[in-house]
Amino acid sequence: MLDTRDLMTFLAVIEEESFEAAARVLHVTPGAVSHRIKQLEESVGTLLVKRLLPTQVTSAGEVVLRLAQQVRMLQMDTRQELSEANSAVNARLTIALNDDSLSTWFLAAILPVIRAHDVSLDLRMGDHEHTNQLLRDGTAIAAITTDPKPVRGCVIKAIGAMRYKAVATREFQQEYFAQGFDEQGLERAPTILFDRQDTMTDRFCRQLFGQTFQMPVHYIPSSRSLIDAAIMGLGWCMAPEKLITEDCASGRLVELAPDQSLDIELFWQAFKLNTQLLKELTQSISISIDAG
Numbered sequence: 001m002l003d004t005r006d007l008m009t010f011l012a013v014i015e016e017e018s019f020e021a022a023a024r025v026l027h028v029t030p031g032a033v034s035h036r037i038k039q040l041e042e043s044v045g046t047l048l049v050k051r052l053l054p055t056q057v058t059s060a061g062e063v064v065l066r067l068a069q070q071v072r073m074l075q076m077d078t079r080q081e082l083s084e085a086n087s088a089v090n091a092r093l094t095i096a097l098n099d100d101s102l103s104t105w106f107l108a109a110i111l112p113v114i115r116a117h118d119v120s121l122d123l124r125m126g127d128h129e130h131t132n133q134l135l136r137d138g139t140a141i142a143a144i145t146t147d148p149k150p151v152r153g154c155v156i157k158a159i160g161a162m163r164y165k166a167v168a169t170r171e172f173q174q175e176y177f178a179q180g181f182d183e184q185g186l187e188r189a190p191t192i193l194f195d196r197q198d199t200m201t202d203r204f205c206r207q208l209f210g211q212t213f214q215m216p217v218h219y220i221p222s223s224r225s226l227i228d229a230a231i232m233g234l235g236w237c238m239a240p241e242k243l244i245t246e247d248c249a250s251g252r253l254v255e256l257a258p259d260q261s262l263d264i265e266l267f268w269q270a271f272k273l274n275t276q277l278l279k280e281l282t283q284s285i286s287i288s289i290d291a292g
Contacts, residue, residue, distance in 0.1 A: 150269060
């Protein structure tokens with residue numbers, strides 16, 4: 001039997017990314033945190049934490065971290081059923097998602113549930129093709145993902161699609177795509193990506209031309225700043241339609257391929273736990289994200 005206190009300490013060490021920070025959150029000494037983690041590791045017979053800055057879970061630690069997340073969720077659910085106003089349970093909900101979802105629809109969808117349950121929200125950012133890993137390693141208890149295959153131990157539900165358009169300034173269009181959005185222009189025109197996991201431009205090119213192109217790339221890890229960079233003429237980008245409506249209407253941006261769009265199907269994945277909070281979250285996110 002694993003000690004619940006040790007599990008919550010382990011969760012704090014990973015979430016706060018150091019033994020010292022976990023000690024501050026738990027109001028104990030770093031020595032006490034270290035002792036609890038050692039006890040937990042001795043209980044399972046293997047190392048669970050990589051003693052780095054920030055701390056990281058081992059492969060075995062991923063399994064235990066998922067358990068710790070589930071235990072905390074069940075504690076939260078029990079606390080609410082018992083109406084324990086002064087419970088010592090650390091009511092935190094960790095969700096993984098990408099910046100585009102956060103910048104458009106996500107907060108409006110979940111905030112009523114978060115407020116009703118009085119929990120702390122801990123959002124972990126990652127490209128929406130890679131948020132599954134945060135579920136697998138136990139960092140997050142739920143995620144927005146593009147993968148239709150459920151992570152082990154999770155339930156999955158399709159929630160809609162985000163629509164992306166290829167945009168740039170009119171001056172940029174005239175310089176690189178005066179004859180239309182074509183292969184010759186794509187080989188020269190710089191594009192702007194969120195990070196090295198961002199495959200939006202490659203997907204769009206493959207959809208239109210059946211291939212990708214080697215093109216100059218700028219990396220800007222912010223959905224809004226990425227669009228601002230396109231407005232400044234730095235390059236062209238794939239942007240969520242919801243974020244560029246006003247920019248296109250004002251003429252700050254133009255669509256490079258007006259009749260074409262890239263629709264990304266999104267899925268909600270959550271730990272398979274029968275808690276009221278997760279039920280309500282799943283219901284609140286079961287909406288159309290149709291960007292049209």
